[in-house]
Amino acid sequence: MRFKFEVNEDNTISHHQNRGMDLEDEINKTNEFYRLNDIALVYKRHTSIKVVRCHDKKITEAYFDEPSTTDYYGVYKGKYIDFEAKETSSTTVFPLANLRDNQIEHIKNVIQNGGISFLIVSFTNLEKYFLLSGEKLLTLIRTNERKSIPLDVFLKEGKEIKRGLNPPLDYIKLI
Amino acid sequence: MRFKFEVNEDNTISHHQNRGMDLEDEINKTNEFYRLNDIALVYKRHTSIKVVRCHDKKITEAYFDEPSTTDYYGVYKGKYIDFEAKETSSTTVFPLANLRDNQIEHIKNVIQNGGISFLIVSFTNLEKYFLLSGEKLLTLIRTNERKSIPLDVFLKEGKEIKRGLNPPLDYIKLI
Numbered sequence: 001m002r003f004k005f006e007v008n009e010d011n012t013i014s015h016h017q018n019r020g021m022d023l024e025d026e027i028n029k030t031n032e033f034y035r036l037n038d039i040a041l042v043y044k045r046h047t048s049i050k051v052v053r054c055h056d057k058k059i060t061e062a063y064f065d066e067p068s069t070t071d072y073y074g075v076y077k078g079k080y081i082d083f084e085a086k087e088t089s090s091t092t093v094f095p096l097a098n099l100r101d102n103q104i105e106h107i108k109n110v111i112q113n114g115g116i117s118f119l120i121v122s123f124t125n126l127e128k129y130f131l132l133s134g135e136k137l138l139t140l141i142r143t144n145e146r147k148s149i150p151l152d153v154f155l156k157e158g159k160e161i162k163r164g165l166n167p168p169l170d171y172i173k174l175i
Numbered sequence: 176m177r178f179k180f181e182v183n184e185d186n187t188i189s190h191h192q193n194r195g196m197d198l199e200d201e202i203n204k205t206n207e208f209y210r211l212n213d214i215a216l217v218y219k220r221h222t223s224i225k226v227v228r229c230h231d232k233k234i235t236e237a238y239f240d241e242p243s244t245t246d247y248y249g250v251y252k253g254k255y256i257d258f259e260a261k262e263t264s265s266t267t268v269f270p271l272a273n274l275r276d277n278q279i280e281h282i283k284n285v286i287q288n289g290g291i292s293f294l295i296v297s298f299t300n301l302e303k304y305f306l307l308s309g310e311k312l313l314t315l316i317r318t319n320e321r322k323s324i325p326l327d328v329f330l331k332e333g334k335e336i337k338r339g340l341n342p343p344l345d346y347i348k349l350i
Contacts, residue, residue, distance in 0.1 A: 041288045046221040049234065059224065062234040073248065075257075078289030080250035113216045114253030 023087045023122045030167035042074030069106035080115040087122045093148040107134045130158040198297045205342035217249030244281035255290040262297045268323040282309045305333040
């Protein structure tokens with residue numbers, strides 16, 4: 001059984017049993033494929049953890065330091081890439097509540113510095129995956145009063161990532 | 176009192192009281208300056224820690240997952256940058272034992288993917304700072320049988336970073 005720990009904006013911690021694991025696994029496998037084939041070097045961003053006490057190899061007291069920004073970052077043909085990966089069980093919309101303010105701020109900063117920023121959204125019940133650029137995401141947040149992005153918008157404004165065998169989610173050619 | 180935890184290649188842990196803190200502080204302050212002035216977005220890479228048990232906001236059981244690669248990564252004018260920062264008390268050489276095999280491997284991967292890789296070395300007793308490109312570092316490792324890089328080589332092949340007030344170590348214009 002696997003758990004995912006997430007730091008909320010008020011520094012409390014949420015545990016999600018298996019939540020988001022499937023998409024994460026697919027992206028990790030894809031990144032491994034990219035690395036082995038010298039296509040790109042993409043890393044999972046680790047959460048900042050402040051270690052206070054540790055005994056031999058075991059950490060016995062530590063605290064989540066700050067909410068993390070986006071999930072992945074790396075280099076593709078010299079360019080800095082940065083993205084967040086999210087799953088939704090909805091079949092009609094992606095709720096913007098899935099993104100925290102500090103993540104939006106981070107996306108703005110990446111774009112400001114010329115980096116390639118995007119979002120990968122998996123509509124789990126439709127088995128559909130989309131890539132949406134950070135620029136489009138910011139525009140939608142500015143103009144969308146419904147606090148969610150409809151599937152239609154992903155179909156029109158995003159790019160669909162087709163599921164494959166290896167790599168499972170070949171997103172890099174779409175950015 | 177501050178401690179720095181470092182994961183060795185055999186997954187044991189070293190604690191260093193204050194070691195490397197001065198250079199790290201200077202780089203962190205410099206990166207903060209870059210971020211606030213939209214010059215670059217550079218992050219400290221967090222160590223991967225596997226959290227097993229946590230109670231309210233406190234992590235009570237966790238393990239260092241894997242040795243980290245390099246200290247910093249980020250985006251400068253759209254380009255991916257990646258570097259390691261090291262201090263040495265020697266006044267004549269930088270011992271290559273300061274770099275682990277997986278760090279060298281990572282530097283190769285970054286260069287292979289078109290990223291900008293470099294090393295910042297602080298000769299603490301000389302109060303001198305140098306930037307050395309990843310490409311030059313790899314060449315020196317390949318050809319150097321002495322297992323260290325002499326100060327002379329930094330003077331000839333590297334670029335000296337002048338200490339300033341704010342930013343304290345304006346390295347970005349030298350890359």
